[in-house]
Amino acid sequence: MDLSLDDTQQLVRNSARDFLAESVDRLYVRDMEDDERGYTDEFWKSVAELGWTGMIVPEQHGGAGMSLIELSLVLEEMGAAAAPGPFFSTAVVGAHAISAHGNDDQKSKYLPRLVSGELITSLAILEGGASWEAGGIRMSARRSEDGWRLNGEKVFVADAGVADLFIVAARTGENGPPEESITLFLVEASTIENNKMERLESVADDRYYVVDFQDVVVPPDGVLGEVDGGWPLLKQTLDLAAVAKCAEMVGGSRRAVDMTLEYVKERVQFGRPIGTFQAVQHRAAEMATDLEIARQFTYRAAWALSEGKGDGTEVATAKAFLSEKFSEICASAHQLHGAIGYTQEHDLQIYSRRAASAKVAFGDARHHREVLAELMGL
Amino acid sequence: MRYEFTAEEEAFRAELLEWIENEVPEDLRGIGRAASDEEWENELRVRRQLADKGWLTLAWPTEYGGQGAPMMQQVIFNEEMVYHRIPGREPFGTRMLAPTLMVHGTEEQRRKYLPPIARGEVQWCQGYSEPDSGSDLASLQMRAVDDGDDFVVNGSKIWTSLAHRADWIFFLVRTDPDAPKHRGISFLLAPMDTPGISVEPIINMAGHHSFNQVFFEDVRVPKENLVGELNRGWYVAATLLDFERSGVDYPAQARRTLDDLIEYAHSTLGADGEPLSKDPDIRRKFVELSIETDAARSIAYEVADMQAHGEIPNKEASMSKTLGTKLVQDVYGFGVDLLGMYGQLRPGSPRAVLEGRMLDMQLTTVAFTIFAGTTEIQKNIIATRGLGLPRG
Numbered sequence: 001m002d003l004s005l006d007d008t009q010q011l012v013r014n015s016a017r018d019f020l021a022e023s024v025d026r027l028y029v030r031d032m033e034d035d036e037r038g039y040t041d042e043f044w045k046s047v048a049e050l051g052w053t054g055m056i057v058p059e060q061h062g063g064a065g066m067s068l069i070e071l072s073l074v075l076e077e078m079g080a081a082a083a084p085g086p087f088f089s090t091a092v093v094g095a096h097a098i099s100a101h102g103n104d105d106q107k108s109k110y111l112p113r114l115v116s117g118e119l120i121t122s123l124a125i126l127e128g129g130a131s132w133e134a135g136g137i138r139m140s141a142r143r144s145e146d147g148w149r150l151n152g153e154k155v156f157v158a159d160a161g162v163a164d165l166f167i168v169a170a171r172t173g174e175n176g177p178p179e180e181s182i183t184l185f186l187v188e189a190s191t192i193e194n195n196k197m198e199r200l201e202s203v204a205d206d207r208y209y210v211v212d213f214q215d216v217v218v219p220p221d222g223v224l225g226e227v228d229g230g231w232p233l234l235k236q237t238l239d240l241a242a243v244a245k246c247a248e249m250v251g252g253s254r255r256a257v258d259m260t261l262e263y264v265k266e267r268v269q270f271g272r273p274i275g276t277f278q279a280v281q282h283r284a285a286e287m288a289t290d291l292e293i294a295r296q297f298t299y300r301a302a303w304a305l306s307e308g309k310g311d312g313t314e315v316a317t318a319k320a321f322l323s324e325k326f327s328e329i330c331a332s333a334h335q336l337h338g339a340i341g342y343t344q345e346h347d348l349q350i351y352s353r354r355a356a357s358a359k360v361a362f363g364d365a366r367h368h369r370e371v372l373a374e375l376m377g378l
Numbered sequence: 379m380r381y382e383f384t385a386e387e388e389a390f391r392a393e394l395l396e397w398i399e400n401e402v403p404e405d406l407r408g409i410g411r412a413a414s415d416e417e418w419e420n421e422l423r424v425r426r427q428l429a430d431k432g433w434l435t436l437a438w439p440t441e442y443g444g445q446g447a448p449m450m451q452q453v454i455f456n457e458e459m460v461y462h463r464i465p466g467r468e469p470f471g472t473r474m475l476a477p478t479l480m481v482h483g484t485e486e487q488r489r490k491y492l493p494p495i496a497r498g499e500v501q502w503c504q505g506y507s508e509p510d511s512g513s514d515l516a517s518l519q520m521r522a523v524d525d526g527d528d529f530v531v532n533g534s535k536i537w538t539s540l541a542h543r544a545d546w547i548f549f550l551v552r553t554d555p556d557a558p559k560h561r562g563i564s565f566l567l568a569p570m571d572t573p574g575i576s577v578e579p580i581i582n583m584a585g586h587h588s589f590n591q592v593f594f595e596d597v598r599v600p601k602e603n604l605v606g607e608l609n610r611g612w613y614v615a616a617t618l619l620d621f622e623r624s625g626v627d628y629p630a631q632a633r634r635t636l637d638d639l640i641e642y643a644h645s646t647l648g649a650d651g652e653p654l655s656k657d658p659d660i661r662r663k664f665v666e667l668s669i670e671t672d673a674a675r676s677i678a679y680e681v682a683d684m685q686a687h688g689e690i691p692n693k694e695a696s697m698s699k700t701l702g703t704k705l706v707q708d709v710y711g712f713g714v715d716l717l718g719m720y721g722q723l724r725p726g727s728p729r730a731v732l733e734g735r736m737l738d739m740q741l742t743t744v745a746f747t748i749f750a751g752t753t754e755i756q757k758n759i760i761a762t763r764g765l766g767l768p769r770g
């Protein structure tokens with residue numbers, strides 16, 4: 001047991017802090033909420049230059065070959081800064097899906113461009129029922145003379161508006177359990193007509209879209225992994241994404257706690273700082289305790305996935321806990337800020353809105369609690 | 379970063395488990411509360427076995443006859459002892475007084491007191507709290523007056539666990555009533571059979587005799603029994619409290635209890651004819667408590683990891699105590715609920731389920747959020763010492 005960061009990891013964290021302190025301020029975050037694409041070319045270029053897009057991409061494809069632990073350190077800082085953009089879709093989901101499940105051709109075709117920032121990816125799996133289970137995937141993929149034809153609608157497709165490549169899950173077999181009849185496809189954005197996309201308006205101004213795939217043609221080499229063998233691969237990517245999301249949430253929680261501590265030391269009522277009141281102190285102590293647990297759960301899960309250890313408990317525990325606690329920490333932060341934190345002008349609301357979005361991404365608390373119940377033999 | 383035990387650490391666990399399997403018969407295993415005379419005999423028997431293995435003093439430095447074991451080995455030891463309900467560990471001598479003497483004691487005191495503690499031969503008790511001084515410990519009033527070679531002590535201590543079993547007591551007294559309250563306290567040691575010391579039992583709400591009131595009437599304590607400097611006893615005591623607070627015992631106890639309850643829920647049918655473990659409400663509660671257990675354990679590990687890296691945990695130790703004690707209350711409370719009508723049956727009652735342990739421990743653990751610094755005091759510490767909020 002050794003919970004400390006090594007030198008490289010400390011370096012990664014510090015450089016992430018430095019860069020984000022300089023390039024993502026509150027004005028940028030606000031501007032980008034109203035921006036069509038949600039990020040600037042300059043930001044994206046810098047992120048790629050820092051090597052972050054390729055953090056978990058193997059070195060032979062131009063990446064840094066690091067693990068989810070290092071990526072989580074960056075994501076924690078991104079979450080703290082509330083940095084917007086397609087980083088998660090690309091550097092977490094796309095980078096993992098292609099690196100872990102792609103064949104050599106697919107890797108050499110897409111990964112170098114992903115690392116250099118030229119290729120943005122997007123995950124298209126959820127459908128009408130928005131279930132994270134295999135049974136929720138109904139979109140059909142049928143063989144045709146030119147490869148495959150996809151038909152069906154996907155919702156909550158993140159960053160679809162700027163994506164160059166979609167990772168799409170569809171059913172290739174109608175008989176048998178869904179877990180054994182799902183195939184993953186790499187679908188180039190150029191094959192989908194633009195008018196088949198509609199942006200959703202969501203609490204955190206995420207770039208979520210409905211994408212209607214109508215007779216979209218995917219060539220035979222667009223299959224990611226094996227035909228009918230997509231679900232276990234997708235599960236791996238979803239697990240990794242859940243932990244990565246937790247890392248972002250740890251960062252957001254940390255900011256909410258820090259903002260609150262600063263505020264209660266300064267704000268004076270009844271002739272003294274409100275931080276001297278015990279009701280305030282105990283609430284702060286509870287927030288700090290939850291943050292500490294959140295951090296431990298998240299890095300333990302990141303470690304487990306990086307090392308191929310654990311049985312899923314670590315992932316489900318982290319996401320079940322964070323899904324509730326990030327929001328609770330924000331709620332306490334609001335309470336201790338009084339009316340000022342209720343304003344749009346104040347930064348706190350940015351984090352509460354992110355919490356509302358993150359808690360349901362890659363499985364909500366209920367979903368992960370059920371995973372745990374199964375693992376506990378219940 | 380490594381969220382698992384090393385091969386050596388696991389080897390130690392294996393050795394420990396083998397020992398438990400072979401050397402501690404089922405009927406010696408209990409909750410370790412040592413309430414009855416029989417339980418107390420078990421306690422002492424296993425304690426001597428532990429002493430023979432050197433495990434009673436696992437964490438002590440080798441220069442004092444300990445094993446100098448790394449922090450994580452100590453964690454594993456505590457976890458397995460608690461999980462398997464092995465009696466025999468002894469907090470007052472090995473975990474509180476001994477480390478204090480190592481820091482503040484004279485060479486002579488160490489030579490005199492440490493070896494018998496290590497051999498498991500002497501029982502200590504802790505005389506801190508007084509009727510009018512609980513959380514505000516520094517307000518304590520028990521007087522010790524300088525009289526030649528001795529101090530003469532008058533007053534009383536209360537809630538003194540195991541005073542009725544103890545051979546010796548370490549305690550705090552006021553030696554300078556005119557100084558500011560933290561600066562007039564001294565730390566003394568005395569045999570319990572010193573003339574003038576008497577013990578009155580107090581029965582707790584679980585029906586057990588585990589703590590007492592201890593009265594001191596013109597008790598003569600030789601000056602050589604003063605630990606640390608005169609009037610600096612508060613600071614001597616503070617070292618000890620830091621030691622007392624850390625701990626993985628609570629989550630280990632909770633995990634064991636959850637495992638027992640899961641087995642029960644599998645084998646017991648509800649009104650609908652389905653096992654209780656299929657009931658959505660019950661499943662949810664199990665998972666929530668399991669996460670809570672994991673949380674308390676993670677923070678306890680963090681405390682140990684900080685100590686292993688030479689850092690001094692303070693807010694983390696308080697977090698660990700707060701989380702762990704609430705956890706065990708929640709787990710036993712759930713256990714009692716899960717047993718329905720049978721939840722109210724005491725240990726030993728006809729038809730008692732799971733030996734009546736859920737109820738007994740639900741009553742017993744009411745004290746957990748109170749002793750060793752209440753939850754409110756721990757949160758004060760987290761907020762002020764840990765988060766830097768201004769004191770009121």
Ligand SMILES: Cc1cc2nc3c(=O)[nH]c(=O)nc-3n(C[C@H](O)[C@H](O)[C@H](O)COP(=O)(O)OP(=O)(O)OC[C@H]3O[C@@H](n4cnc5c(N)ncnc54)[C@H](O)[C@@H]3O)c2cc1C
Nearest residue numbers: 504505506507512513537538539745748749750751752754
């Ligand atoms: C089972 C058991 C065993 C014990 N064993 C020993 C022993 O062996 N030796 C020994 O010396 N003592 C022992 N104690 C005593 C224990 O240390 C005290 O009970 C504890 O310190 C609390 O003191 P109190 O009971 O006087 O409560 P009080 O201090 O009177 O507290 C009452 C309530 O007021 C709250 N409160 C007090 N001050 C504050 C504050 N500043 N801010 C917010 N809330 C506050 C407390 O949190 C609590 O909720 C034991 C207690 C128990 C229950």
